[in-house]
Amino acid sequence: MKIYDGYIARRQLSRVMLVLCGCATGIVIIVLVLILGYTLVNGISYLSLDFITQPAKPVGEAGGGMRDDIYGTFILVGLASVIALPVGLMAGIFLAEFAGPKAAAAIRFAADILAGVPSIIVGVFAYAILVRPMHTYSALSAGVALAIIMIPVVARTAEESLRLVPNSQREAALALGISRWRMTLGVIVPGAVTGIVTGVMLAVARIAGETAPLIFTALGSAFGVQGLAEPIGALPLQIYRYALSPYSDWQKQAWAAAFLLVFLVLGINIIVRLVSGRKNM
Amino acid sequence: MSDNKAVSRARIGDKIFLRLTLLFGLLIVAILIGLLITLNIDAWPAIQKFGVSFLTSTEWDPVKDEFGALPAIYGTLLSSLIGLIIAVPISLGSAIFLSELAPQWMRKPCSFLVEMLAAIPSVIIGLWGLYVMVPFIRNPVETWLGSDLGFLPLFQGPPFGVGFLSAGIILAIMVIPIITAVSREAVRAVPLTQREAMLALGATRWEMITRSVLPYCRSGLVGAVILGLGRALGETMAVTMVIGNAYALSPSLFSPGATIASKVASEFNEASGDLYIGSLIELALVLFAITLLVNIIARLLVWGTVSVRGTGE
Numbered sequence: 001m002k003i004y005d006g007y008i009a010r011r012q013l014s015r016v017m018l019v020l021c022g023c024a025t026g027i028v029i030i031v032l033v034l035i036l037g038y039t040l041v042n043g044i045s046y047l048s049l050d051f052i053t054q055p056a057k058p059v060g061e062a063g064g065g066m067r068d069d070i071y072g073t074f075i076l077v078g079l080a081s082v083i084a085l086p087v088g089l090m091a092g093i094f095l096a097e098f099a100g101p102k103a104a105a106a107i108r109f110a111a112d113i114l115a116g117v118p119s120i121i122v123g124v125f126a127y128a129i130l131v132r133p134m135h136t137y138s139a140l141s142a143g144v145a146l147a148i149i150m151i152p153v154v155a156r157t158a159e160e161s162l163r164l165v166p167n168s169q170r171e172a173a174l175a176l177g178i179s180r181w182r183m184t185l186g187v188i189v190p191g192a193v194t195g196i197v198t199g200v201m202l203a204v205a206r207i208a209g210e211t212a213p214l215i216f217t218a219l220g221s222a223f224g225v226q227g228l229a230e231p232i233g234a235l236p237l238q239i240y241r242y243a244l245s246p247y248s249d250w251q252k253q254a255w256a257a258a259f260l261l262v263f264l265v266l267g268i269n270i271i272v273r274l275v276s277g278r279k280n281m
Numbered sequence: 282m283s284d285n286k287a288v289s290r291a292r293i294g295d296k297i298f299l300r301l302t303l304l305f306g307l308l309i310v311a312i313l314i315g316l317l318i319t320l321n322i323d324a325w326p327a328i329q330k331f332g333v334s335f336l337t338s339t340e341w342d343p344v345k346d347e348f349g350a351l352p353a354i355y356g357t358l359l360s361s362l363i364g365l366i367i368a369v370p371i372s373l374g375s376a377i378f379l380s381e382l383a384p385q386w387m388r389k390p391c392s393f394l395v396e397m398l399a400a401i402p403s404v405i406i407g408l409w410g411l412y413v414m415v416p417f418i419r420n421p422v423e424t425w426l427g428s429d430l431g432f433l434p435l436f437q438g439p440p441f442g443v444g445f446l447s448a449g450i451i452l453a454i455m456v457i458p459i460i461t462a463v464s465r466e467a468v469r470a471v472p473l474t475q476r477e478a479m480l481a482l483g484a485t486r487w488e489m490i491t492r493s494v495l496p497y498c499r500s501g502l503v504g505a506v507i508l509g510l511g512r513a514l515g516e517t518m519a520v521t522m523v524i525g526n527a528y529a530l531s532p533s534l535f536s537p538g539a540t541i542a543s544k545v546a547s548e549f550n551e552a553s554g555d556l557y558i559g560s561l562i563e564l565a566l567v568l569f570a571i572t573l574l575v576n577i578i579a580r581l582l583v584w585g586t587v588s589v590r591g592t593g594e
Contacts, residue, residue: 024374118515179291209402
């Protein structure tokens with residue numbers, strides 16, 4: 001009998017704790033809804049076609065948009081991807097397919113540490129190696145900073161996706177007499193492509209919203225996009241500047257830009273989700 | 282004959298490909314080492330002038346060229362601690378809910394929503410924090426804490442809204458999705474037999490989770506929390522926007538403060554002179570050292586438990 005009583009208490013404790021776990025999830029989702037809701041409501045009220053197609057205007061003049069900063073964000077993300085994709089993918093292939101246990105451990109360790117380096121420090125690094133010697137803030141330095149953030153993410157997700165490809169596929173390919181590099185590029189990488197693309201797109205979505213490393217590399221530009229060796233504007237950078245400005249018109253623009261950025265970043269995330277979900281079926 | 286040729290060609294191709302991948306792998310190591318060396322070089326004027334006292338001094342006076350890091354280090358650790366205290370229970374709870382408890386149809390959409398929170402850029406969370414959350418923290422949260430728990434040094438002082446408490450909450454919001462996602466994967470990786478064995482012994486679901494599932498994947502859970510800590514320590518934009526950017530050592534959570542990252546972000550562009558810039562870069566170096574330490578500890582912990590389990594099998 002006593003054992004039975006104990007069981008009821010235990011089951012009640014269990015039930016309470018399980019409900020609390022559900023509440024925890026609820027809190028997270030409520031926070032998400034609050035953030036998205038405010039961004040949506042505050043952002044849409046200012047958003048217009050002009051906001052996307054017009055350059056910024058000085059303080060005091062009504063209107064003006066963020067055309068150049070939107071354009072700048074795309075350039076920076078493209079630049080970073082061009083640098084980070086080959087490096088990350090090849091490093092991932094090395095880790096998954098070729099590295100001995102010691103080399104793999106060392107490089108994986110370095111990649112994990114690099115992924116854990118705060119993005120602002122990467123910005124300081126890019127400032128030190130590119131902005132100082134070139135004596136100018138530049139799109140290039142910002143692209144390199146974003147690429148450094150992206151590389152370990154791409155490398156590790158590539159490695160993990162490659163590892164998920166069953167060994168029988170490697171054995172089957174090698175048994176057909178194919179060389180290892182052709183096996184890797186022709187059989188293993190395509191087998192892991194969903195995971196790799198997912199990782200890459202998520203990395204892209206992440207760097208598209210990165211602000212800290214841009215403050216002292218891209219700087220922002222009042223003259224539009226002028227080339228890779230010149231300062232360049234970016235959407236997240238402009239949100240930061242406008243949010244902390246004392247002008248209510250700029251603060252409204254910050255919300256509108258935030259809406260655009262959320263739309264872009266979550267859009268990528270959702271599309272990646274849908275595509276990789278379909279592939280899995 | 283032609284077979285042999287093809288084989289040797291394949292071997293050369295293999296060699297080139299292997300070297301190429303090795304090169305890119307080593308590039309990651311090179312970036313890390315380059316980062317460390319460059320920061321040291323650029324911070325050298327400050328390292329040379331202040332030595333160890335940089336870490337213990339509370340001065341930050343660009344006019345007199347006096348720089349010290351203590352308030353920023355304190356602010357970084359304090360805000361991250363607040364963030365973790367809030368985030369860990371919520372994250373573990375949702376991880377358990379999402380992998381063990383939720384009905385099948387809820388799992389995917391809920392996990393998806395949690396991941397979306399991780400995807401929101403830091404600067405937007407900062408914008409929301411500054412204009413929506415901070416006013417709410419100022420009144421009612423801080424006024425209530427101040428009047429009811431004001432005898433604790435933690436909750437003394439005027440309720441500014443911006444300060445360590447707001448920064449901590451913002452950090453919690455930012456690390457919850459990471460800790461949740463990683464620990465959910467860890468929990469999900471626990472073999473079904475572990476659960477069945479525990480239930481067959483007459484355990485309740487909660488006992489099954491705490492005594493069988495969580496211990497089995499503890500290395501993953503520790504990794505998740507440390508990963509969150511690493512992100513919280515270095516988080517910049519959102520914190521810069523809500524912490525108030527005062528340079529003070531105050532035990533009160535209501536007090537405005539600064540973190541290393543927020544100090545660097547808000548002053549780097551205006552800094553002039555090698556010593557000022559050097560001091561900011563040394564701050565970055567200190568942050569780098571802290572996050573490096575945290576990440577290495579995480580790795581060792583994870584490796585330790587993994588190798589223990591490896592020999593056990």
